[in-house]
Amino acid sequence: xxxxxxxxxxxxxxxxxxxxxxxxxxxxxxxxxxxxxxxxxxxxxxxxxxxxxxxxxxxxxxxxxxxxxxxxxxxxxxxxxxxxxxxxxxxxxxxxxxxxxxxxxxxxxxxxxxxxxxxxxxxxxxxxxxxxxxxxxxxxxxxxxxxxxxxxxxxxxxxxxxxxxxxxxxxxxxxxxxxxxxxxxxxxxxxxxxxxxxxxxxxxxxxxxxxxxxxxxx
Amino acid sequence: xxxxxxxxxxxxxxxxxxxxxxxxxxxxxxxxxxxxxxxxxxxxxxxxxxxxxxxxxxxxxxxxxxxxxxxxxxxxxxxxxxxxxxxxxxxxxxxxxxxxxxxxxxxxxxxxxxxxxxxxxxxxxxxxxxxxxxxxxxxxxxxxxxxxxxxxxxxxxxxxxxxxxxxxxxxxxxxxxxxxxxxxxxxxxxxxxxxxxxxxxxxxxxxxxxxxxxxxxx
DNA sequence: CCAGCCCATGAACCATGGTTCATTCTTTGT
DNA sequence: ACAAAGAATGAACCATGGTTCATGGGCTGG
Numbered sequence: 485x486x487x488x489x490x491x492x493x494x495x496x497x498x499x500x501x502x503x504x505x506x507x508x509x510x511x512x513x514x515x516x517x518x519x520x521x522x523x524x525x526x527x528x529x530x531x532x533x534x535x536x537x538x539x540x541x542x543x544x545x546x547x548x549x550x551x552x553x554x555x556x557x558x559x560x561x562x563x564x565x566x567x568x569x570x571x572x573x574x575x576x577x578x579x580x581x582x583x584x585x586x587x588x589x590x591x592x593x594x595x596x597x598x599x600x601x602x603x604x605x606x607x608x609x610x611x612x613x614x615x616x617x618x619x620x621x622x623x624x625x626x627x628x629x630x631x632x633x634x635x636x637x638x639x640x641x642x643x644x645x646x647x648x649x650x651x652x653x654x655x656x657x658x659x660x661x662x663x664x665x666x667x668x669x670x671x672x673x674x675x676x677x678x679x680x681x682x683x684x685x686x687x688x689x690x691x692x693x694x695x696x697x698x699x700x701x702x
Numbered sequence: 703x704x705x706x707x708x709x710x711x712x713x714x715x716x717x718x719x720x721x722x723x724x725x726x727x728x729x730x731x732x733x734x735x736x737x738x739x740x741x742x743x744x745x746x747x748x749x750x751x752x753x754x755x756x757x758x759x760x761x762x763x764x765x766x767x768x769x770x771x772x773x774x775x776x777x778x779x780x781x782x783x784x785x786x787x788x789x790x791x792x793x794x795x796x797x798x799x800x801x802x803x804x805x806x807x808x809x810x811x812x813x814x815x816x817x818x819x820x821x822x823x824x825x826x827x828x829x830x831x832x833x834x835x836x837x838x839x840x841x842x843x844x845x846x847x848x849x850x851x852x853x854x855x856x857x858x859x860x861x862x863x864x865x866x867x868x869x870x871x872x873x874x875x876x877x878x879x880x881x882x883x884x885x886x887x888x889x890x891x892x893x894x895x896x897x898x899x900x901x902x903x904x905x906x907x908x909x910x911x912x913x914x915x916x917x918x919x920x
Numbered sequence: 921c922c923a924g925c926c927c928a929t930g931a932a933c934c935a936t937g938g939t940t941c942a943t944t945c946t947t948t949g950t
Numbered sequence: 951a952c953a954a955a956g957a958a959t960g961a962a963c964c965a966t967g968g969t970t971c972a973t974g975g976g977c978t979g980g
Contacts (some may be wrong), residue, residue, distance in 0.1 A: 601819030648870020649863035683901035
C-alpha cells in the first residue's frame with residue numbers, strides 16, 4: 485500500500501473539477517456551446533487540454549453536466565413557486581413571469597439551453613430540460629382545471645405551447661430587436677405571459693411590472 | 703469559335719441541377735440537413751461528388767437553395783389564404799390550421815426547416831423563413847384589431863408566440879409522442895390552434911376536423 | 921529519501937465531411 | 951476526323967476540433 489488520496493489532494497481535485505465546470509459554464513454563457521471547445525475550456529481553467537479528460541470522459545459529458553447544473557437551478561426555482569399553496573392561476577402567472585424574466589436577463593445562456601444548435605446527444609439533455617418545464621406548467625394547469633379556475637384543455641399540449649411561445653418569442657430568431665428587450669424587458673415579458681394566460685383561458689394577468697427576479701441566470 | 707452551348711446541353715445541365723436539388727431535398731426530408739452530405743447527395747443524384755461544385759459553390763449554398771424552395775412553397779400557400787377577403791378571424795383560423803396541419807404531415811421536413819440544429823449561416827435563412835411567417839400572422843392580427851374582431855395586442859409579440867407555440871408543440875422536443883400525432887393529427891392540431899386563437903383573444907374556433915390539406919409538404 | 925503510484929501535460933493523432941484539381945470523357949465547329 | 955473547350959470524375963486534400971498517450975513532476979507510506 486503506497487498511495488492513498490489525502491484530503492488536501494481530493495480537495496484540490498474537486499477544486500479543479502469545479503474550475504473546469506465554471507470555465508465551461510462561463511464560456512457557454514458568453515458564446516454558447518460552440519464557444520466551449522475543450523482546449524478553450526482548459527485554457528480558461530488554467531490547465532492542460534488533456535487534464536479535462538481526467539475529470540470528464542468526453543466533451544459531451546462535460547456539456548451535459550453544464551446543462552444539468554444550470555437547468556436544475558432554474559427548475560428548482562420554478563418548482564418552488566409551483567409547489568406553493570397559492571391558487572393555480574396565481575402560481576401560473578408567477579411561474580411564467582419568472583421563466584420568461586430570467587430568460588431575458590440571461591439571454592445568451594438561455595439561448596444556449598433552449599435553442600442553440602447542438603448535436604444529437606446534447607439535444608437529449610435539452611429535451612429533458614424542456615420536458616421538465618412543461619411538466620411544471622402542466623401540473624399547474626391541471627390544478628387550475630380541477631379547481632375550476634381554468635377551462636378544460638389538453639394540458640400537455642397547452643404546456644408545450646406555452647414553453648414554445650415563450651422560448652421563441654424571447655430568444656429565437658423572432659425575438660424583438662434586442663434594444664426593445666433591453667429597454668423594456670418587463671413589458672415584453674408581460675405581453676408574452678398575457679398571451680400564454682389567454683391561451684389557457686386564464687384571461688389577463690394583473691400586470692406586475694418590475695417584479696422579475698433580478699439576478700441573471702449564470 | 704469552337705464551342706457554344708447547345709439547347710440540348712443546357713437542358714441537360716438544367717436537369718442535372720434539378721436532380722441535385724431534388725436529391726438533396728429528398729435527403730433533407732428523410733433525415734434532415736445532417737443527412738444531406740455532399741457525397742450522399744451526389745450518389746443519390748447519380749453524379750460524382752465534384753460535379754455538385756459545378757452547380758453550387760458550396761454545400762451551404764445548396765442548402766440555402768433547398769430552404770428557399772421549400773419555404774417559398776409553404777409561404778405562398780399561407781400568403782394566399784392571408785390575402786383572401788374573409789374576415790380576419792376566419793383567415794387566422796385557416797392559416798393556423800394550414801401551417802400546423804402541413805407541418806404534421808411533413809413532420810421530418812418541417813423539423814429540418816424549423817428546429818433542426820444547423821450552422822449559423824443556414825440559421826439566417828431559417829430566421830428569414832420564420833420572420834416571414836410571423837409577418838403573415840401579424841398582418842392578419844392587425845386586420846383583426848382594426849376591424850374590432852380582436853382585442854388590442856402587440857402583434858409582433860403575439861405572432862412570435864404563435865409561431866413558437868405551433869413549432870414547439872408539433873415538432874419540437876415537446877411534441878406529443880408520434881403515435882398520438884399519427885393516430886389523431888387533426889385533434890392535436892385543433893388543440894394547438896385553439897390555444898393560439900385564445901392567446902390573441904379570438905376565442906374558440908369552429909372545429910373543422912378533417913379539413914387539412916392532405917398533400918404532404920415535400 | 922526512495923519506490924510506487926497518481927496526476928498533469930500538450931503535442932500528436934484521428935475522424936468527419938466539405939472542397940479541390942489533374943485527368944478523362946463529351947460536345948462543338950470545321 | 952480532329953482540335954478546342956466544356957463538363958464530369960473521384961480520390962486526394964484540408965480544416966476543424968475532439969481524443970489519446972508517452973513523458974515528467976508531485977504525493978504517499980514506509
